[in-house]
Amino acid sequence: MASPSRLDRFHRRHPWSHNDHYGPWVARQVAAAGARHILDVGCGTGNLAALLRRRAATVTGLEPDRDTARIAAERFADDPSVDIVEADFAGRDIRQRWDAVTLVAVLHHLPLAPTLRELRGCLSPGGRLVVVGCYREAGPIDLLTALPAALANPVVALVKHPARAAAPPPHMTAPTREPLETLEEIRAAAARELPGARIRRRLFWRYTLVYDAPVAPGPA
Structure with missing residues (x-):
């Protein structure tokens, strides 16, 4: 070998993108949740945002890299339903809640447990978090x-x-970083911060996480 x-x-x-390979899967997970307003964290040049826009009313893309954000903004310049913001996750509008939040190869750039907690707070009642992530290999499995x-x-x-x-x-060409956490460490953090999250090991050195926020209780 x-x-x-x-x-x-x-x-x-x-070159081909392992991340774009999972774009259609992410879009299906978001569509299955009936999401209309979506936050794509670390949107890159907007490949996933373009897929999400086909079934959503609005897509907000956060991208901290200036050159990459510029490319994405130019790509959607004629679409008022897609807003590209040159900012990292901390630069989001903390007052807003979204029907779905997506992260593809982004979570390992951020502190794991605090970010999972904040992502949970970004969701509207019944909203869905969809993550395609990277993990540090450790052990024979x-x-x-x-x-x-x-x-x-x-x-x-x-x-x-x-x-x-x-x-x-x-x-x-966006900046990359090696993941710090193993898959088991990610599972443990998700169990604490996102009860009921579904995590699966995937091909091409990736894992997926899907979490559905509780639906707000109806009137008594």
């Missing part, structure tokens, strides 16, 4: 489950991007 460094070099020559991803990654790369790239596309 190719070493990680060889896989990295191959991926740079034939993580290494074993990484094997299918390592084998599939170059195959998908050749299908999606058969020609060699001179440079990565804009949506793959």
Whole structure:
């Protein structure tokens, strides 16, 4: 099997986004919740926002990287229903509540437990949180489950991007960070902060988390 460094070099020559791979899945989870007003944290150049907009009334995208936020803002300049804000999660409108909040490869950039707590507070009653996240590999189970991803990654790369790239596309140039928490640590934090959250290990070194906020009780 190719070493990680060889896989990295191959991926740079034939780039494709592991995050965009899960975009349609995220959009389906949001649509299934009937969300109309959505917050996309770390929206990048807006690939997920474009999918979400097809079924939602409004999408607010937060993006802290200036150049990336500019690209996203220009992309949606003619769509008043999509608002791109050059800000990180702390820069959101703390008074607002959303029907759905999405984060793709963003949560590991933030303090885990406090952010999960704040995300819960961002949701309207019955709102849905959808996360596609990265985790730190630790132990034989993580290494074993990484094997299918390592084998599939170059195959998908050749299908999606058969020609060699001179440079990565804009949506793959935002700053990155290695995850600190293991999947078990993420599960434990979610159990404390988001009771009932559903977490699954996924292909391509990702996990997914779906949490539904309690529905507000009706009148007595």
